[in-house]
Amino acid sequence: MEPVARWEPDSRGRLGRAALELFAERGFDDTTVEEIAAHAGVSERTFFRHFADKREVLFAGSGNLQTLLVDAVIAAPRTASPMEAVAAALESTGPFFEERRDFARQRQAVITANAELRERELIKMATLASTLADALRQRGVKEPAASLTAEAGIAVFRVAFERWITDSQRRGLSRVIRESLAALRAVTAEA
Amino acid sequence: MEPVARWEPDSRGRLGRAALELFAERGFDDTTVEEIAAHAGVSERTFFRHFADKREVLFAGSGNLQTLLVDAVIAAPRTASPMEAVAAALESTGPFFEERRDFARQRQAVITANAELRERELIKMATLASTLADALRQRGVKEPAASLTAEAGIAVFRVAFERWITDSQRRGLSRVIRESLAALRAVTAEA
DNA sequence: ACCAGTGATGACAGTCGCTGTCATCAAGGA
DNA sequence: TCCTTGATGACAGCGACTGTCATCACTGGT
Numbered sequence: 001m002e003p004v005a006r007w008e009p010d011s012r013g014r015l016g017r018a019a020l021e022l023f024a025e026r027g028f029d030d031t032t033v034e035e036i037a038a039h040a041g042v043s044e045r046t047f048f049r050h051f052a053d054k055r056e057v058l059f060a061g062s063g064n065l066q067t068l069l070v071d072a073v074i075a076a077p078r079t080a081s082p083m084e085a086v087a088a089a090l091e092s093t094g095p096f097f098e099e100r101r102d103f104a105r106q107r108q109a110v111i112t113a114n115a116e117l118r119e120r121e122l123i124k125m126a127t128l129a130s131t132l133a134d135a136l137r138q139r140g141v142k143e144p145a146a147s148l149t150a151e152a153g154i155a156v157f158r159v160a161f162e163r164w165i166t167d168s169q170r171r172g173l174s175r176v177i178r179e180s181l182a183a184l185r186a187v188t189a190e191a
Numbered sequence: 192m193e194p195v196a197r198w199e200p201d202s203r204g205r206l207g208r209a210a211l212e213l214f215a216e217r218g219f220d221d222t223t224v225e226e227i228a229a230h231a232g233v234s235e236r237t238f239f240r241h242f243a244d245k246r247e248v249l250f251a252g253s254g255n256l257q258t259l260l261v262d263a264v265i266a267a268p269r270t271a272s273p274m275e276a277v278a279a280a281l282e283s284t285g286p287f288f289e290e291r292r293d294f295a296r297q298r299q300a301v302i303t304a305n306a307e308l309r310e311r312e313l314i315k316m317a318t319l320a321s322t323l324a325d326a327l328r329q330r331g332v333k334e335p336a337a338s339l340t341a342e343a344g345i346a347v348f349r350v351a352f353e354r355w356i357t358d359s360q361r362r363g364l365s366r367v368i369r370e371s372l373a374a375l376r377a378v379t380a381e382a
Numbered sequence: 383a384c385c386a387g388t389g390a391t392g393a394c395a396g397t398c399g400c401t402g403t404c405a406t407c408a409a410g411g412a
Numbered sequence: 413t414c415c416t417t418g419a420t421g422a423c424a425g426c427g428a429c430t431g432t433c434a435t436c437a438c439t440g441g442t
Contacts, residue, residue, distance in 0.1 A: 081381040122313040155342035190272040
């Protein structure tokens with residue numbers, strides 16, 4: 001006889017998958033936390049032990065992206081200008097998302113369909129910008145250059161990500177990021 | 192005898208003032224909607240008839256700002272570049288906030304102190320950016336220039352607004368906006 | 383003067399997100 | 413063997429928000 005563990009392992013992972021599946025099927029509002037928990041075979045209380053709130057289950061992985069970006073900014077050559085460092089960091093996320101394209105699409109569709117989820121996504125992006133600004137200051141960049149570079153960089157990422165997700169020509173994310181940054185440079189130079 | 196009206200007029204305004212007062216005093220989380228309603232002399236249900244949710248009471252006036260900006264973008268001279276049009280619109284909000292400096296400070300302090308309120312503010316800003324992008328497209332600006340100009344413009348506004356609120360030298364908002372835009376131009380040119 | 387419609391409100395029940403608290407029980411040492 | 417350490421379930425409770433119905437001043441037409 002296998003010694004049966006008291007609980008199935010990875011309840012957190014099961015909760016995450018159940019949530020995305022149910023949100024995609026019936027929508028965020030029409031899915032209760034109790035249903036997600038039941039689908040994952042745990043109690044509602046356990047859901048809230050793993051995720052601070054119902055929305056957070058879709059954003060638990062955002063720490064990875066943050067680490068990726070910050071590390072890349074820090075690793076950029078000393079000679080790189082602030083915007084060059086941020087640009088390099090953004091482009092370096094290409095493979096990360098390229099590997100998870102289907103997941104990213106489904107998740108993004110769920111988020112786009114719900115205002116509360118869009119709110120949460122925005123604050124994650126803002127946190128990202130703030131962390132990026134910190135990393136730039138560590139490189140010796142002063143204010144307001146650090147904040148503005150970070151904010152502009154995130155704006156570029158958002159625009160590029162949306163274009164990538166909906167791009168019928170399936171251009172690579174890194175490439176779309178490069179093109180979007182060039183477009184930003186063009187409009188700011190015109191002012 | 193005065194013919195006593197059945198209800199005091201302007202319950203919406205009273206709710207708004209009561210909410211800001213209580214939020215400033217005890218914080219957003221430690222204030223219940225029932226308390227706000229009682230303070231304004233109405234029922235909790237009436238609060239939710241005027242405001243979609245507890246947070247929205249602090250953002251009801253944001254439509255004014257939106258109108259101000261969109262009108263200014265549309266009114267910008269045809270010869271103005273997209274970023275020039277946005278810059279002019281942003282600067283034109285100076286007097287609007289200058290008149291309400293104390294209110295803006297108190298409101299901003301309440302918002303900054305609470306994560307949920309920061310989320311709501313971000314989505315208002317994003318909506319603003321989106322509306323601004325629409326106005327630019329009406330001027331014939333193509334994508335992604337319209338979105339990027341709008342996003343960058345809002346980023347400038349956010350950075351400038353925060354500097355203005357905390358500025359010990361009390362420089363004017365319009366001036367801080369101009370300086371922040373110049374700083375953005377500098378960092379993007381460097382890339 | 384009457385009377386039907388309108389609109390803002392109160393009252394009340396109900397759902398759901400979320401929290402605090404306590405008990406349970408497997409696993410891993412000392 | 414005993415004690416500690418998680419991870420979990422069970423349950424009560426608060427507060428945000430909604431649906432629904434009743435109330436009643438006001439308004440406009442007759």
